[in-house]
Amino acid sequence: MAQETPKDNAGFTLPAPASTPADASASAPVTPATTASVDAPATLDPASATDTSARDTLIGGAVLLVLFIAFFFAKNAYANGLVAKRLPPNKANASGWWLFIFLASLATAVVLAAVNAHKFLAPLFMGPLLLVGLVALVLTFTSSRN
Structure with a gap:
């Protein structure tokens, strides 16, 4: 039997x-600056958060709800202003709803981008x-004509 040498092991x-x-602390004096430099990368690592x-999704949904109420x-x-300008109420109401859809879609895109930009800024969502x-913006102004 031949003895196995470290060169024979190809693993x-x-x-x-x-x-x-531990070796560094034994060879160098321990100071607060050296211990902070060793511990700092572990505490500042964003992956460990x-x-x-x-x-974030819950906060984004709450922001959207508040914005939808404001819209x-x-x-x-907007519809009452158009009625005051002598536009028929049904056309003014339709124009107001198109304005609501425009503002809601724009706000939804912004909130989704803020919640998770990596996922929701894709062309599939935006x-x-x-x-x-x-389309809603164009229809807002075309439906408000006499």
């Missing part, structure tokens, strides 16, 4: 660590929202 081996924090996507009042004010907003 994967990890290199020995250059210095560990907790997942906040559910909280509803803006729709009514394309239809902005297209609906553009």
Whole structure:
């Protein structure tokens, strides 16, 4: 039997660590600056932060709800302003709803981009929202003509 030498072992081996924090503390005096520099990367790592996507989505939904209520009042004010300019109430109401849809689609796109820009700024999400907003904006002004 031949004895196995380290060169005969062709498996994967990890290199020995250059210095560990225990070795570094033994060779160098411990000061608050050296311990802070060792611990700082672990505390500032964004990957170690907790997942906040559910909280962000909830906050985004609450912001959208508040904006939709404000847009509803803006729709009514716009429709009443058009009626005051002698536009028939049914045309003014339709124009107000198109304004609401425009503002709602624009606000939805902005809130989705703020909640998760990496996921929701894709053309799959933003394309239809902005297209609906553009069509609603055009219909807002075309339906408010006499």
